[in-house]
Amino acid sequence: MSRPRESPRKRSRAAALQVLFSLEFSAHPAASAVDEETPEGLDAPPSAAPAPEEVAPDPGADLARAQLAFDEVGAHFELPEGARAFAKELVFGVVRARGELDALIAEHARNWRVERMASVDRNVLRVGVYELLHGDAPAAVVIDEAVELARRFSGDRSPAFVNGVLDAVSSVVRPPEEAAR
Numbered sequence: 576m577s578r579p580r581e582s583p584r585k586r587s588r589a590a591a592l593q594v595l596f597s598l599e600f601s602a603h604p605a606a607s608a609v610d611e612e613t614p615e616g617l618d619a620p621p622s623a624a625p626a627p628e629e630v631a632p633d634p635g636a637d638l639a640r641a642q643l644a645f646d647e648v649g650a651h652f653e654l655p656e657g658a659r660a661f662a663k664e665l666v667f668g669v670v671r672a673r674g675e676l677d678a679l680i681a682e683h684a685r686n687w688r689v690e691r692m693a694s695v696d697r698n699v700l701r702v703g704v705y706e707l708l709h710g711d712a713p714a715a716v717v718i719d720e721a722v723e724l725a726r727r728f729s730g731d732r733s734p735a736f737v738n739g740v741l742d743a744v745s746s747v748v749r750p751p752e753e754a755a756r
Contacts, residue, residue, distance in 0.1 A: 583658035584712075585720060588702060590652045591665035592724055595698040598644050598670070641670045668709060669701045676704045683743035684736075695729040696736060703741045707748050714745040 703721035718741045725733040
């Protein structure tokens with residue numbers, strides 16, 4: 576039985592998630608410097624890379640890394656031009672608004688610190704919150720798409736977690752009559 580063909584936007588969201596996930600592993604300049612200096616086959620000392628909260632945000636560097644990651648990871652996706660543009664909009668939008676997105680996620684993810692969430696879940700939530708704030712899709716569609724990403728790329732409990740957090744965020748950032756559309 577073949578899988579139903581995915582919509583271009585669904586494929587865009589999956590591509591954006593994978594680019595954002597890859598950025599998590601190249602986010603710290605010190606980490607890449609350690610990789611260059613560590614002899615092949617040896618692990619870098621655990622204290623070599625700073626913790627995420629110790630690295631000062633650099634929007635220009637973040638956008639440059641996002642462009643590189645998008646080019647590298649995006650090359651593995653066959654996306655129509657409009658879908659590629661939407662994926663890029665999601666990636667760059669999330670990178671630019673990460674502080675605002677993380678604050679909303681933290682506010683509505685009870686008993687969870689954003690930096691302690693699984694990387695996939697954190698980035699699914701960022702994409703979902705970004706779309707709730709800046710997208711034109713109905714809130715129900717945004718939430719359903721995010722839950723599907725969590726189901727596809729994360730653990731068994733992630734879809735319910737993503738659904739709960741995005742539903743809570745949606746009730747705050749979208750008026751009730753807009754969410755019903």
